[in-house]
Amino acid sequence: MTGTGLDPHAATPVPRRREGLRQGALGLALVLPPLLVLAFLVALPAVTAVIETLTPAGGGGPTLANYARVLGARTLRADIVFSVGITLVSVAVVFALSYPLALYLRFSRGRAARVLGVLFVVPLFVPVVIASFAMITFLVNHGFVSTLLYQAGVRAFPRLVYNGTGIVLTQVWVNIPFAVLILGAGLQAIDDALIDGARDVGAGPLRTFASIILPLNAVPTMIALTLLFIGVFGSFTIPYLVGGNAPAMLGVTMTNYLTQYLQRAQAVTIAVLAFLIASVVGVVYVASVSRRERGAR
Amino acid sequence: MRGLVTVLLALMVAVVLIPAAGLRTAGAAAPATLNVYINGDTNILDLWSKSLLPAFSKRYPQYRANMVGLMHGNGGQGVLDKLIAAKRAGRTTDVDLWETEPSMVEQGIPEGLWVKLSDKLVPNLGKVPAEKIAATGGYGAPYRGSSVVIGYNSQFVKNPPKTFDDLVAWIKANPGKFTYCDPNTGGSGQAFVSAAIYRFASPEKFAGNAYDPKEETAWEPAWKLLRDLQPAMYNNGFHPNGNVAVLQLLGQQNIYMASVWSDMGLDFSKRGLVPKTVKFEQISPPLFGGDSTVTLPSFSAHLEGALTLLNWLLTPEAQQMVISDVSGYPGVDWKYMPDSVRKQFADVAKPYSPLPNAKYLADIKRLWHDRVAAGQ
Numbered sequence: 165m166t167g168t169g170l171d172p173h174a175a176t177p178v179p180r181r182r183e184g185l186r187q188g189a190l191g192l193a194l195v196l197p198p199l200l201v202l203a204f205l206v207a208l209p210a211v212t213a214v215i216e217t218l219t220p221a222g223g224g225g226p227t228l229a230n231y232a233r234v235l236g237a238r239t240l241r242a243d244i245v246f247s248v249g250i251t252l253v254s255v256a257v258v259f260a261l262s263y264p265l266a267l268y269l270r271f272s273r274g275r276a277a278r279v280l281g282v283l284f285v286v287p288l289f290v291p292v293v294i295a296s297f298a299m300i301t302f303l304v305n306h307g308f309v310s311t312l313l314y315q316a317g318v319r320a321f322p323r324l325v326y327n328g329t330g331i332v333l334t335q336v337w338v339n340i341p342f343a344v345l346i347l348g349a350g351l352q353a354i355d356d357a358l359i360d361g362a363r364d365v366g367a368g369p370l371r372t373f374a375s376i377i378l379p380l381n382a383v384p385t386m387i388a389l390t391l392l393f394i395g396v397f398g399s400f401t402i403p404y405l406v407g408g409n410a411p412a413m414l415g416v417t418m419t420n421y422l423t424q425y426l427q428r429a430q431a432v433t434i435a436v437l438a439f440l441i442a443s444v445v446g447v448v449y450v451a452s453v454s455r456r457e458r459g460a461r
Numbered sequence: 462m463r464g465l466v467t468v469l470l471a472l473m474v475a476v477v478l479i480p481a482a483g484l485r486t487a488g489a490a491a492p493a494t495l496n497v498y499i500n501g502d503t504n505i506l507d508l509w510s511k512s513l514l515p516a517f518s519k520r521y522p523q524y525r526a527n528m529v530g531l532m533h534g535n536g537g538q539g540v541l542d543k544l545i546a547a548k549r550a551g552r553t554t555d556v557d558l559w560e561t562e563p564s565m566v567e568q569g570i571p572e573g574l575w576v577k578l579s580d581k582l583v584p585n586l587g588k589v590p591a592e593k594i595a596a597t598g599g600y601g602a603p604y605r606g607s608s609v610v611i612g613y614n615s616q617f618v619k620n621p622p623k624t625f626d627d628l629v630a631w632i633k634a635n636p637g638k639f640t641y642c643d644p645n646t647g648g649s650g651q652a653f654v655s656a657a658i659y660r661f662a663s664p665e666k667f668a669g670n671a672y673d674p675k676e677e678t679a680w681e682p683a684w685k686l687l688r689d690l691q692p693a694m695y696n697n698g699f700h701p702n703g704n705v706a707v708l709q710l711l712g713q714q715n716i717y718m719a720s721v722w723s724d725m726g727l728d729f730s731k732r733g734l735v736p737k738t739v740k741f742e743q744i745s746p747p748l749f750g751g752d753s754t755v756t757l758p759s760f761s762a763h764l765e766g767a768l769t770l771l772n773w774l775l776t777p778e779a780q781q782m783v784i785s786d787v788s789g790y791p792g793v794d795w796k797y798m799p800d801s802v803r804k805q806f807a808d809v810a811k812p813y814s815p816l817p818n819a820k821y822l823a824d825i826k827r828l829w830h831d832r833v834a835a836g837q
Contacts, residue, residue: 237831238835239830239831239835242835305696305715306713306715323696323697326696326699326701404702405702408699409643409698409699409700409830409834410830410834410835410836411835420645420826420827420830421827424645424823424826424827425823425824425826425827426819426820426823427823427827
């Protein structure tokens, strides 16, 4: 290649290759910033965290001692079980309340449905901290609910805040709009003709729901469930403010180990364990999304 | 020729000297600005920016003060690093006065960062009890203090407990009417837990710089005591987050007694956030407390101004602001304060126990969570 590259035989392929190169470079340039953010702010810290948990404090080869210590502590095992339990219950309650609401908003045409369609998103615009404090003042002893029950003659008032119940109630309040939006978007995509067709051949509402709507909305449902799980499982503000002292959810436990007990290794180990639990759910999410992608093609 | 040289020299001298002279006069006219670095919560930052510093500038018009607020001590390590770097480079620093925690002062001592304070440099330091200055190694000037005390609602508690054992007995006799905050979230909770520890072990052993986790076996009886108290706590063993949350429970009359910071409790009382019937008292042995100190970098650009400010800080005028603004204890001996102030603080202004050191405190918090809150 000593010439100027103006070989007449090469003239045709060169611009095409340049074109391809330019497009590739543009694509790369567009993808690069998020990719770098992902690499340096997510992947790299995650890898160093995992390495840190496997490195013993006194030096030496990789060991699982940190994990043995964390999983050997009864309080930490209790925190893990509590976190998963609270998350599953919260997701189940959110789902049970959101699905009927999404169905109602999809299939009702009245004014009530329109008003409800605006009202249900309100919690989405309330910061979680404010929602948590609102729930506390609402549910605490001497709060609104207890006063109401007292007036109604109920004297034995159950504890509704500063325990798992409080966390679940607040999570439900905060997460319903999000769940309804995702489920509703899925329901919108179902063709009315399919539902009318089912009715024409004599299917009742239940049968239509079970045979048409539920299967057609399966992917958005999985996405809603997995995102809800990860959101609740990784939450800090609500369990910190509304939860009790012990057992605590892992977000609170991690923060305590890092900032209060000055035990960094333990905090990072708990973080890696939390990540492993969340990644199981992440796999389900990725599988659901890729199934949808394949379906779309 | 010689005359010409003289004239030239005279001109050169004039050229050099006149602006310098001009600058000096300008310097005398414009007040020097002291940079005051303050660690603390909003109330402390307000105390400095709204009360202390304006009053100081009024009293000493030759100085102005610029406050750099370090909310909750955030950025403290950065200030220390900056000071060490300037000291090692042989430069002056723009940090003229710093209110910070003892650990920062401690780290600066081997670097020779601080002025060794004495009543020769700062005459009013003579009014501060000598042992308080000794506790800082002479590198900090205690200008305000507070301790954890027992707050109780006298409407429901006629005979408040006088000792820690009385307090434990009261809690057991009045289930659901006492709590202390989660020690992870506030010093008033740590103080109650430490009091239980000090009930069975010597405070001095855990207050110094020595740290040996083996010593923590001495805490076992305290964990048992606290665990046994759990069913008698508010809401069957609930400990709210933070010093304020406990005061709110006291204010709403959900509980009748709690461990609270003296300055916060008195401040809440003054602002009507707890009923007037809520009183504060120190028990025996006392709950822990401490002094907040200010430290002066020895190579600051305005050392003289900083010393003037410090001396003024220990005058009755400034000490009165500490009391009226944040309900703190004065840094100077109580005998230098007016009678009305001494009367206001009569029930709480008593000696207090030392804080456990940072490492023991971290372990106390963790073990409390495992042994008491999780009940194992």
